Amino acid sequence: MNYWLMKSEPDAYSLDDLANEPKKTEHWDGIRNYQARNFMRDDMKKGDLAFFYHSNCAEPGIVGIVEVVKEAYPDHTAWDKKSKYYDEKSTKENPRWLMVDVKLKKRLKRNVTLREMKEKLPLKDMRLVARGNRLSIMPVAKKEWDYILKLAEKTPK
DNA sequence: GCCAACGTTGGC
DNA sequence: GCCAACGTTGGC
Numbered sequence: 014m015n016y017w018l019m020k021s022e023p024d025a026y027s028l029d030d031l032a033n034e035p036k037k038t039e040h041w042d043g044i045r046n047y048q049a050r051n052f053m054r055d056d057m058k059k060g061d062l063a064f065f066y067h068s069n070c071a072e073p074g075i076v077g078i079v080e081v082v083k084e085a086y087p088d089h090t091a092w093d094k095k096s097k098y099y100d101e102k103s104t105k106e107n108p109r110w111l112m113v114d115v116k117l118k119k120r121l122k123r124n125v126t127l128r129e130m131k132e133k134l135p136l137k138d139m140r141l142v143a144r145g146n147r148l149s150i151m152p153v154a155k156k157e158w159d160y161i162l163k164l165a166e167k168t169p170k
Numbered sequence: 171g172c173c174a175a176c177g178t179t180g181g182c
Numbered sequence: 183g184c185c186a187a188c189g190t191t192g193g194c
Contacts, residue, residue, distance in 0.1 A: 020191095020192090022191095022192085046177075047177090047178095048177090068191080068192060068193085069191075069192050069193080070192095073192075073193070073194095127193080128193095144174095144175080145174070145175040145176060145191095145192095146175090146176090146191095146192090147175075147176055147177080147190080147191050147192070149191085
């Protein structure tokens with residue numbers, strides 16, 4: 014069982030949006046980065062858990078936990094000419110991009126912010142806090158996962 | 171809105 | 183296969 018972190022811009026798709034889906038489940042489309050795709054394709058399994066991270070917003074941070082409920086399958090938005098994720102090089106015979114389905118498992122009691130995580134020594138090796146990190150799906154070590162869950166229970170400062 | 175860091179593209 | 187140019191990400 015693996016742990017992950019998945020980024021989303023709340024302006025585009027927020028935790029609330031996921032909470033409002035039927036069955037609180039939605040496909041995670043629009044991943045157009047090979048490294049992130051390979052993580053989904055090779056290592057992301059049904060039952061894995063992932064942090065839902067809000068990026069590119071006022072308070073970037075982890076806001077919830079989702080569960081992978083369907084493993085990697087072709088991202089149909091790559092075939093849709095009207096989609097901003099359209100990619101002419103992705104065909105039905107040879108789909109270039111993949112997605113998984115995730116279900117909202119729980120909201121954290123509070124937003125565990127990037128700023129806060131950067132200050133914590135036990136999290137110093139996380140890819141998320143590395144300089145210039147742009148990966149939208151990344152693995153999280155069990156130790157880090159547990160530590161962040163504990164942080165979420167505490168009021169900051 | 172700015173801009174540093176990064177990934178991708180394409181000419182050679 | 184190198185690498186400059188370009189587009190994108192995402193914190194601030």
